[in-house]
Amino acid sequence: MSVHSSESEDNSSFELENSGGHLPCSASGLDSPKLTVVVGDTRFSEEKMLLVQSCDYFRALYRSGMRECRQQEIHLKSLRARGFLIALAVLRGEMPVLDADDIVEAIECAAFLQVAPLTKHLIDLVDSDNCLLMYHTAATFGLMDLYHAAALFIRDMYVDLEAEVRKTLPSELISYVESLTPSVFMAVGTHVTCGVDENVYAASRTVCYLDETGNDWKVLTDLPLEASTSMAGVTVLDNNLYVVGGVHGVHKQVVDSCFCYSVENNSWSRIASPAQLRYNLSLVGADRHLYAIGGEYERTVMSSVERYDVKTGRWTFVAHLPRPAAGAACTRAMRRVFVCLWRPMETTEIYEYVSAKDEWRLVTTLIRHQSYGHCIVGHRDNLYVMRNGPSDDFLRCLMDCYNLTSGQWSSLPGHFANSKGSLFTAVVRGDSVFTLNRSATLEYAVDGKTWRPRRQMKGFPRSGSVWTFLLRLPDALALQQ
Known part of the structure; x- marks a missing residue:
């Protein structure tokens, strides 16, 4: 680290x-x-x-x-x-x-x-228990990065914290929190590139957000005609949405155009493509960099990893994965990048990319009968690994938690039914986790090592795979849609 x-x-x-x-x-x-x-x-x-x-x-x-x-x-x-x-x-x-x-x-x-x-x-x-103390104390000592981060957390959890905020914080600190924009749950379906003669399909090539007040999905922006989210890498970094790689056509021809959506400008722009074109990759953002992890090219699974520097606009190769992997589950926690790799038989290994040494370090190993980790989500110092049920039973989703501080595994009680909400698309906001499929969007409250169902909202009306993430949308931008 x-x-x-x-x-x-x-x-x-x-x-x-x-x-x-x-x-x-x-x-x-x-x-x-x-x-x-x-x-x-x-x-x-x-x-x-x-x-x-x-x-x-x-x-x-x-x-x-x-x-x-x-x-x-x-x-x-x-x-x-x-x-x-x-x-x-x-x-x-x-x-x-x-x-x-x-x-x-x-x-x-x-x-x-x-x-x-x-x-x-x-x-x-920063969490629900200490965010007010962090915010007030950071304001007192002028620690502005923490002050802003704690205020953003409070804004995202304002429904739960508003009463306590108004009871304990001075008016100027309350005003600052309320001036901020909360995170919005976003989704985009799997779409291939759209040529001139395919504009009839363009209407569904949209990035959408969940209006939680109205319980409805609304369109934020259209994808660029040359962009593909089919087997692409999709992630958010510093409130910008990135789409890297992907395929088009039945022969899985790789897309060589990559794009960035700026919320601030409400516009798309091209960014440089990785030196190694790839699809079915994993894309994660951390510390002003994007990491394009593994993937495929011409039906060959790769272990290469490239890092994109947002400031310079350039890709560079970094340490390869320990072995080739396509569509590997990855996440960020405590400002660290983690990836799940499978190893027969029935072994899920979690590696961390250590940037200071440019190496992938094995963090821990999980062995479960007839089951592999398909999604990993970071919340505070916990890594939650979602996996299929026994005998590849994807109607059930089992979950294990690895704590980075203690180095211990624990299993969450019960199971989660994918018919109501696919945890393979889980996204953390504050101390909540949002999941969805076509039938429902589910919010869970994360309390310790338990996920408690909190509320159910409208599902995402798209077929196929779905990418989910968070963006902070200015009120004026959301109202335009």
């Missing part, structure tokens, strides 16, 4: 490798590998380079030329030891679980020292 933000890595690398005397205290400050940090009555001995690379406070200190940067002992009088201890744990790659007191001290430390990995960890921990 990488504990440094890419921006921090880049900046630190440049400053330390190319200092050439630009760091005034480099000779006496950074030569020593260890630094003693005194917080209150507690002394910490830590790798100096780790602190400089991960904390803006220490990075600025060692660029300043101040007397302190030549000392081997630094006193931090404005912090509490517990908060600094939590920060060090996160910088070492741990994922500590925090109670209310821990959260306050961790936010204080993240804000004072500007510890980006700690801020990201706090964002990952």
Whole structure:
């Protein structure tokens, strides 16, 4: 698990490798590998380079030329030891679980020292129980990334949280939450490219959203004529929808055009295609990058993986999967990318892509009789694996949960009937999960390791496979449809 933000890595690398005397205290400050940090009555001995690379406070200190940067002992009088201890744990790659007191001290430390990995960890921990505390405390200390993330979570769960929000938060914080746009449950069916003589089919080539108030599906936008969602990779990253690859025609001819839909501009644009054209791939977005995982080309299953940098608009190959895979279940949890691979007999393996080492690391293995994982969903530090029932019984959907913090598996009680809602299309919003098929959209409330049916809404009126995801639609855009 990488504990440094890419921006921090880049900046630190440049400053330390190319200092050439630009760091005034480099000779006496950074030569020593260890630094003693005194917080209150507690002394910490830590790798100096780790602190400089991960904390803006220490990075600025060692660029300043101040007397302190030549000392081997630094006193931090404005912090509490517990908060600094939590920060060090996160910088070492741990994922500590925090109670209310821990959260306050961790936010204080993240804000004072500007510890980006700690801020990201706090964002990952936001849930229905702590979101108001996170939001209020982040506002108090000016930790703006957490402030915004907690506000978005509250907005998505506002039906459940509004009474508590109005009772506990000041008016300016309430106003900010209510100014935000909630996530909307979206779906697009399987459609091939639409040529000039096929425009009669274009009416059904639409991206739709669920109007939960009116319990009806509405059209957001039409797919571009050259786009295919048949065996394509479809995902959302930073509130933009991406469609990569896919096929057209009975001979599964690969589509070489890829597209991005911008909610902000309400428009489609082309993006570069992967160097290796592919269909039946898995597509997941994380940390300003898309990952095109496996797939097929000319009926050959591949293990290659490519990463798309949204900023540069370029694809690059990264580490191959341990073995070829097409249509592999993948997800993101705690800012980490995971994929399910099958291995006979009856074995589902979960791998994580470790970007810092450019490698796929085996996380855990699940063995179930006559059953494989067909879908994986991340919620907080839990990975939920949905699998078929015994003897490939797809009318039943069984579920197991792997906790990333404890490293333990558990089975969810009962089974889930696909006739009412296919969990193979599950999408997380806040502490809820949305699933659907043609007959129903089901929302489950996630409480610990149980999924409790919450409400049923209209199913998606399309045949074939369905892609589901979330987007934040400005009110004006939704009203236009």
